[in-house]
Every structure is written in structure tokens, then in C-alpha cells.
Amino acid sequence: MKRSVLFLLPFEKLTGMGHLTPEAEIAATLKAQGYRTVLWSDSDVAGLSPNFKKDFENNFDEKLTPACLIGNVGDKERFPAAESVKDLEKIEDLAAVIVDDFRRVRDPQRIETLKALADLAHRRGAKATIVGSSKNLEFELFDHVVNFQMLIDESLYSKETMAKIIGGLGYVPIRVRAPLPLPEALPQNAFGVMLGATGPLNDTQPVLEGMIGGGYNPVLIAKKSNKPEDLEKQEKWQETLAKFPQSAWLSGLSGGQMQTLRQGVKFMFIGPGSVTCAEQFYTRCPFVGVYSNPTLGNSIAALDKMGLPTLRAQNHDELMAAWEKNDNAVTAKFGKDDIQKAVKRLEALGYIQNRLPDAPPFNQVDEHGAERLVKELGL
Numbered sequence: 001m002k003r004s005v006l007f008l009l010p011f012e013k014l015t016g017m018g019h020l021t022p023e024a025e026i027a028a029t030l031k032a033q034g035y036r037t038v039l040w041s042d043s044d045v046a047g048l049s050p051n052f053k054k055d056f057e058n059n060f061d062e063k064l065t066p067a068c069l070i071g072n073v074g075d076k077e078r079f080p081a082a083e084s085v086k087d088l089e090k091i092e093d094l095a096a097v098i099v100d101d102f103r104r105v106r107d108p109q110r111i112e113t114l115k116a117l118a119d120l121a122h123r124r125g126a127k128a129t130i131v132g133s134s135k136n137l138e139f140e141l142f143d144h145v146v147n148f149q150m151l152i153d154e155s156l157y158s159k160e161t162m163a164k165i166i167g168g169l170g171y172v173p174i175r176v177r178a179p180l181p182l183p184e185a186l187p188q189n190a191f192g193v194m195l196g197a198t199g200p201l202n203d204t205q206p207v208l209e210g211m212i213g214g215g216y217n218p219v220l221i222a223k224k225s226n227k228p229e230d231l232e233k234q235e236k237w238q239e240t241l242a243k244f245p246q247s248a249w250l251s252g253l254s255g256g257q258m259q260t261l262r263q264g265v266k267f268m269f270i271g272p273g274s275v276t277c278a279e280q281f282y283t284r285c286p287f288v289g290v291y292s293n294p295t296l297g298n299s300i301a302a303l304d305k306m307g308l309p310t311l312r313a314q315n316h317d318e319l320m321a322a323w324e325k326n327d328n329a330v331t332a333k334f335g336k337d338d339i340q341k342a343v344k345r346l347e348a349l350g351y352i353q354n355r356l357p358d359a360p361p362f363n364q365v366d367e368h369g370a371e372r373l374v375k376e377l378g379l
Contacts, residue, residue: 002034002035002036002093003034003035003036003093003094003095004035004036004037004038004091004092004093004094004095005027005030005035005036005037005038005094005095005096005097005098005379006038006040006088006091006094006096006097006098007023007026007027007037007038007039007040007041007060007098007099007100008040008041008080008097008098008099008100008117009023009039009040009041009043009100010041010042010043010078010079010080010100020048020052020056021173021174021175021275022100022131022148022172022173022275022370023098023100023131024052024055024056024059024175025059025173025174025175025369025370026098026173026370026373026374027039027059027060028055028058028059028370029173029370029371029373029374030374030379031059031061033374033379035095035379036061036062037059037060037061037062038060038061038062038063038064038091039060039062039063039064040063040064040065040066040080040088041063041064041065041066042065042066042069042078042080045057045063049223049251049252049253050252051252051253051254051255051257052254052255055175055255064087064088066080066081066084066087067081067083067084067087068080068081068083068084069081069084070107070109070110070113071107079107079110079113080113081109081112081113082109082112082113082115082116084113085113085116085117085120088117088120089120094120094121094124094125094126095126095127095379096121096126096127096128096129096377096379097117097118097120097121097126097127097128097129098129098130098131099114099117099128099129099130099131099142100130100131100132111138114130114138114141115138115141118141118142121143127143127144127377127378127379128141128142128143128144129142129143129144129145129146129377130142130144130145130146131146131148132145132146132147139157139158139161139164140160140161142164143164144164144166144376144377145161145164145165145166146165146166146167146171146373147165147166147167148167148171148172148274148275148278149167149274149298149299149302150169150274150277150298150299150302150303150361151298151299151301151302151305152165152167153298153301166373166376166377168364169278169281169361169364169365169369170364170365170366170369170372171369171372171373171376172274172275172278172365172369173275173369173370173373174275174278174279174282174365174367174369175255175258175279176255176259176282176367177254177255177256177258177259178256178259179256179257179259179260179263180254180256180257180259180260181257181260182250182253182257182260182261182264183250183257184248184250185248186219186248186261186264186265187217187218187219187244187245187246187247187248188217188246189215189216189217189266190216190217190218190219190246190248190264190265190266191211191216191217191218191219191265191266191267191268191269191343192218192219192220192221192261192262192265192267192268192269192270193207193208193218193219193220193221193222193268193269194221194222194268194269194270194271194276195207195222195269195270195271195290195292203271203290203292203313203319203331203332203334204220204222204237205233205236205237205240205331206313206331206332206333206334207269207290207311207334207339208220208237208240208241209240209336210334210335210336210338210339210340211244211339211340211343212240212243212244214339214340214343216266216343217244217245217246217247218241218244218247218248219247219248219249219250219261219265220237220241220247220248220249220250221250221251221253221261222237222249222251223251223252224249224251237249258279259283262279262280262283262285263283263285265285266286266352267285267286267287267288267343267346267351267352268280268285268286268287268288269287269288269290269311270287270288270289270290271289271290271292271293271296272287272289272290272296272299272300272303272310273295273296273299274299277289277299277303278365278369279365280356281356281361281362281363281364281365282365282366282367284355284356284357284358284362285355285356286346286349286351286352286355286356287308288308288309288310288311288339288342288343288346289303289308289309289310289311290310290311290334291310291311291312291313291316292313292319292323292332293319293320293323294320294323294324300312306361307349308345309341309342309343309345309346310342311334311338311339311342312338313332313333313334314333314334314335314338315330315332315333318330319332
């Protein structure tokens with residue numbers, strides 16, 4: 001009988017790939033090694049892009065839905081209730097529980113769910129692992145803490161937590177696929193803009209506007225929506241793209257198409273989550289890290305330390321507060337001079353002409369991160 005690994009992974013349509021990719025790749029690695037992978041989530045895979053949805057579904061042998069949730073009906077950030085954990089007792093030969101607890105669920109009952117999961121794992125002789133880096137997570141409940149951040153701030157964690165941390169670029173599970181053709185040709189002298197799931201989602205527009213007249217042509221990587229509340233924003237994007245000599249708007253790219261894109265553009269503007277940065281490093285694609293939400297602070301500090309350009313909004317404090325409140329009415333204000341200065345920094349480093357160098361930290365990411373991580377977890 002196959003041993004089972006349970007994943008708690010809440011997600012919704014705007015969840016960043018930096019959360020979904022690691023769990024999907026860890027699950028794929030475990031399946032390849034003979035484990036049975038079980039996804040425990042109330043989330044609907046129908047909201048994922050078709051290309052990723054297929055991979056995601058293939059990586060999990062079974063999906064279980066929690067019987068009870070905490071939080072208000074209609075909230076994006078609901079979480080399984082502790083009483084639902086008893087339904088997981090039916091999972092046979094449990095080897096590990098892996099929790100990606102990224103959602104900002106402030107309900108005090110959340111801790112009870114995590115306690116119940118850790119207790120389930122320990123009673124069954126299984127490993128209990130949490131994937132996360134926020135200082136407010138309940139690390140004391142788990143055997144391992146997986147931290148994909150490029151720069152781990154030890155001041156945030158107790159000595160006990162630091163002893164549990166598995167981290168570093170060599171452990172980042174990235175989605176490596178053979179390059180595939182894009183749905184349309186890239187513009188000449190192309191740069192990419194991929195800021196879609198960092199929410200609030202109003203940071204793409206000022207970045208595009210700031211690049212007008214800069215000698216480069218944009219490729220917008222963002223989901224296309226028919227919802228009325230998204231149409232005005234998308235119309236502005238279209239109007240701005242039309243101001244460049246050439247432009248493209250690509251949506252729903254597969255892993256192989258993202259490989260081709262990163263290899264084809266001169267550089268990108270990204271929300272620099274740890275996994276996204278790792279994928280840029282792997283393809284040696286230069287980038288500007290855009291400080292678009294509070295969870296990116298550690299990555300921004302790491303990029304600053306590396307000398308890579310970063311971009312902070314002129315209304316930074318207001319933008320960060322809006323993200324915490326899930327307020328999409330606030331637009332990031334990036335100065336055109338700041339945007340152009342960031343690009344000039346990439347040019348001065350020689351990265352736009354020569355790509356990121358085959359040297360640390362860029363060459364510390366490879367296709368074996370998930371395998372190393374699984375081994376380190378004792379699986």
C-alpha cells in the first residue's frame with residue numbers, strides 16, 4: 001500500500017503562482033517516488049488557468065473538501081475548521097502533513113485547526129511541515145518549517161524555529177518545462193510585466209506608463225477577464241499598450257511557454273516572490289522587483305543587497321495598507337524617473353545585454369529543488 005501525504009492548500013483565483021507552484025511540484029515529486037498525494041482544500045481548481053489546472057490535478061491523487069469552514073460566507077479567506085480534521089482519520093498510512101498557510105485568516109479558531117492537524121500527524125507517526133515565512137505563523141506546532149525566502153531574517157524567529165527551518169534557493173521547487181511556442185510573436189526589444197496576482201491589482205498601469213518612450217516594447221502577462229469590475233482597468237491597459245510601437249498581451253501561458261517568454265524578453269517587471277525570483281534566476285532573465293505588497297519586503301531587501309534594481313511606490317505606505325484591507329481602489333504611484341532609473345541600472349550591470357550571470361546566487365536554482373526538499377523532510 002502506498003504511503004500518503006496530505007496537503008492543506010487553500011487557494012482562490014488571485015492566488016499567486018508562488019504559492020501554488022511549490023506545492024504542486026512537491027506533490028509531483030512525491031508521486032514519482034511512490035507516495036499517494038491528497039489535497040485537502042475547499043478551493044475550486046476551475047479558477048486556475050487551463051494549462052496549470054491540468055498539471056495541478058495530475059499531481060494530486062485525491063481531493064478532499066473540508067466539511068466545515070471558519071470565516072464568513074463569501075470571504076476569500078476561509079479556512080478548514082478544527083472539527084473537519086476528524087474526517088482525515090480515514091487516510092491510510094499517513095507519512096506527512098504539509099500545510100501552506102498563506103491566507104490571512106485572522107479568525108482565532110485557525111490555531112485550533114493547525115493544532116488538530118499537527119496532532120493528527122504526530123499520533124500517526126507522520127511528519128508535520130508548514131510552508132511559510134511570516135513571523136505570526138504557528139511554527140512551534142510543526143517538525144519542519146520550509147522558508148523559500150532569499151534572505152532569512154533570523155531576528156523574526158526563535159532559536160527553536162530557526163533549528164527547524166529548511167530553506168535556501170537550492171530547495172525552491174520551480175516549474176521547469178521544455179520551452180514551447182508562444183501564441184504570438186514577441187515584440188522587438190521586448191520587456192515583460194507580470195504583476196497580476198499581487199493585489200491590489202493597480203500597479204501594472206503605472207509601470208506600463210512609465211516605460212513609454214523608453215525604447216522597449218511591452219509584453220503584458222495577465223489574466224483576461226470579462227467581469228464588469230475588471231473591464232475599465234483592462235481598457236486602460238489596452239490604451240497604454242497602443243502607445244508603444246509594438247506590444248503583446250499574453251494570458252494563460254503554460255510552464256513551457258513561460259520558459260520561452262523569459263528567454264525571449266530583455267527583462268521583466270515582477271512582483272518578486274521567492275518562487276518567481278527563483279524562476280527568473282533559473283532562466284537568467286533580468287528583472288526589476290516591484291514592491292507591490294507587504295509580503296514582498298524580505299525579497300526586496302534581498303534584491304537590494306544583491307544590487308538588483310527594485311521599485312517602490314511614491315505612496316508606498318498607502319499601498320501597503322490598502323493591500324492589507326484588500327482595497328483595490330488604491331493605485332500605485334511609480335515615478336517615471338524611478339522606473340527608467342531601474343532599467344538603466346540593469347543596463348549598467350550588463351544584464352540586459354548579457355543576461356544574469358552563471359554565478360551565485362543566480363546559478364543556485366535548478367530543477368532539483370523539490371527532490372532536495374523532499375529528501376530533507378525525510379520522505
